[in-house]
Amino acid sequence: MPLLRKGVLIPVKGVDFSQPATFIDDRAGFPQNVRFFRNELRKRPGKTLFGSAVADATQIMGMGLLETNSLLKYAVRASKTKLEKYNSSTSAWESIANTSFTGGDEDFFSFANVTESSLLIITNFIDRIRKWTGSGTNSLLLGNPPKAKYCTYLSPYLLLAYTDDGSSIKPWEIAWCDTDNPEVWSGGNSGSSLLSREPSPIQNIAKLNEYVVGYKKDSLWLGRKVETSDVFQFDCLKTGIGLAAPRAFADAKGYHYFMSLNDIHVWNGIQEESIGGPVKDQIFSRIDRGKINRCFAVHVQELDEVWFFVVITGNNWPTEIWKYNYRTGFWYYDTCSELTSALKYERVSGQSWNDDTPGSWDEAGDVWDSGVITQSWEDILFGDVNGQCLKLDYNTTNDNGVAVDSRFTTKDYIGDTLEFNKRWLQLDVWARGPGKLYVDYSVDEGETWVNIPYSSSTAYIDMGSLYVHYNLYFDVLSPQIRFRFRNAESGEVFYIRNFYPYYLPKEQRR
Numbered sequence: 215m216p217l218l219r220k221g222v223l224i225p226v227k228g229v230d231f232s233q234p235a236t237f238i239d240d241r242a243g244f245p246q247n248v249r250f251f252r253n254e255l256r257k258r259p260g261k262t263l264f265g266s267a268v269a270d271a272t273q274i275m276g277m278g279l280l281e282t283n284s285l286l287k288y289a290v291r292a293s294k295t296k297l298e299k300y301n302s303s304t305s306a307w308e309s310i311a312n313t314s315f316t317g318g319d320e321d322f323f324s325f326a327n328v329t330e331s332s333l334l335i336i337t338n339f340i341d342r343i344r345k346w347t348g349s350g351t352n353s354l355l356l357g358n359p360p361k362a363k364y365c366t367y368l369s370p371y372l373l374l375a376y377t378d379d380g381s382s383i384k385p386w387e388i389a390w391c392d393t394d395n396p397e398v399w400s401g402g403n404s405g406s407s408l409l410s411r412e413p414s415p416i417q418n419i420a421k422l423n424e425y426v427v428g429y430k431k432d433s434l435w436l437g438r439k440v441e442t443s444d445v446f447q448f449d450c451l452k453t454g455i456g457l458a459a460p461r462a463f464a465d466a467k468g469y470h471y472f473m474s475l476n477d478i479h480v481w482n483g484i485q486e487e488s489i490g491g492p493v494k495d496q497i498f499s500r501i502d503r504g505k506i507n508r509c510f511a512v513h514v515q516e517l518d519e520v521w522f523f524v525v526i527t528g529n530n531w532p533t534e535i536w537k538y539n540y541r542t543g544f545w546y547y548d549t550c551s552e553l554t555s556a557l558k559y560e561r562v563s564g565q566s567w568n569d570d571t572p573g574s575w576d577e578a579g580d581v582w583d584s585g586v587i588t589q590s591w592e593d594i595l596f597g598d599v600n601g602q603c604l605k606l607d608y609n610t611t612n613d614n615g616v617a618v619d620s621r622f623t624t625k626d627y628i629g630d631t632l633e634f635n636k637r638w639l640q641l642d643v644w645a646r647g648p649g650k651l652y653v654d655y656s657v658d659e660g661e662t663w664v665n666i667p668y669s670s671s672t673a674y675i676d677m678g679s680l681y682v683h684y685n686l687y688f689d690v691l692s693p694q695i696r697f698r699f700r701n702a703e704s705g706e707v708f709y710i711r712n713f714y715p716y717y718l719p720k721e722q723r724r
Contacts, residue, residue: 218718227242228492238625242625258548261614264602268296273554273601275317277292278334293601297309310350324363326373333346342354345396362377362389366420368425386408387409390405412430422468422470431456431458433453435451459510468482470483471513473511478494514594531552533550534549550613624696626696636691637690640688643675645682645708647677659694
């Protein structure tokens with residue numbers, strides 16, 4: 215009696231924890247540190263060191279970008295006490311602080327780029343607001359502005375939120391400068407507004423298209439410029455939903471993606487929609503709400519994704535990245551090593567054939583002339599707990615020299631029926647490397663795993679750089695089965711195009 219084949223094209227529907235693994239779509243699964251691209255399942259790109267560590271060796275507390283009116287761009291980062299810029303000529307971070315900051319582990323920085331004035335505004339609520347012009351060291355922002363937790367710029371106004379004017383703290387206030395003058399905070403068109411319809415504090419403010427949005431912990435506000443002496447009008451558009459972590463939102467193509475206390479949402483300034491369905495229970499049942507302010511997000515434009523960095527109970531900083539692809543609507547999952555912040559930074563030079571890469575071109579995570587390695591594309595930078603910065607690097611599969619544990623776990627396949635045992639006998643895989651591919655199976659919903667050796671002498675497939683059809687044989691009786699493809703070797707990659715399990719129904723067993 216011939217074997218029955220369960221045809222499985224490469225899963226493209228991402229991770230799904232919304233229901234038991236038997237019932238999710240055949241093309242979904244549980245990816246960890248993998249990437250779906252051009253109908254291939256592959257080990258994800260890694261990260262490499264970007265510049266030197268900060269002078270005080272404490273965690274990065276924020277990263278900002280200054281773009282001057284002459285179109286020069288500078289990446290800036292802050293630790294608890296230091297402020298530094300990246301020098302692209304020397305590939306090093308250099309101090310631009312004339313006096314130290316005095317914040318602690320929860321005093322994150324907020325940055326605003328006032329392009330017309332070529333100013334980067336830097337605030338952490340603890341110290342007086344600073345400015346930097348792209349040369350020399352930073353200095354105090356003049357005009358006696360209040361201290362503020364958050365800042366943003368909507369031309370021609372610099373706006374501050376959650377303020378302290380020295381006499382009282384106002385967690386509900388948004389203040390703005392005089393028209394086109396970020397150093398005039400009294401008189402003219404300067405003013406303020408209280409977002410006081412409900413009592414939760416402001417969690418951040420940000421530009422959204424031609425508006426400024428005010429995120430509170432339990433409500434969403436939309437601010438617009440008006441042709442009256444009020445200058446800005448803020449309307450409460452939604453209550454019962456707000457921003458859980460001040461930095462856990464990202465602007466992507468005219469939409470904001472943000473994390474609330476129990477879900478993840480997309481918002482265009484008017485309509486809010488939940489997008490966390492397949493993953494929200496997995497995230498929010500394990501998130502450390504006492505450290506939720508340490509979560510953050512970044513938009514990775516070249517992948518059409520927004521990445522949410524999450525602090526899981528038992529950790530001090532984010533160790534998981536939950537990636538939402540807004541083009542496909544699917545979620546993916548990565549691990550990371552205690553990252554603290556992120557920044558999109560347009561690179562000043564591209565990758566060439568002669569650039570030093572960690573390994574051969576076969577090991578690169580993308581084709582050599584891909585847009586993501588060209589000049590003027592955005593580098594994604596990350597700060598970590600050691601005061602270092604890393605960058606997303608498509609030419610390596612290691613994280614700062616450390617091997618990445620990359621794996622894809624399938625759903626539970628049941629063949630033609632759910633109730634009866636099947637005899638599972640074979641798995642065909644179309645894959646390439648160069649690298650090792652370990653393949654395992656589980657018949658108890660992932661509680662225990664059994665390796666499927668490729669031969670009597672090897673527990674893995676040792677792949678070359680060309681696609682090969684591999685046959686793996688085993689013999690197990692079970693109503694269901696799931697498979698796991700994995701590689702945790704330094705400098706190695708794997709690509710999978712499709713795989714087919716084979717089985718005999720119960721009535722055809724011999």
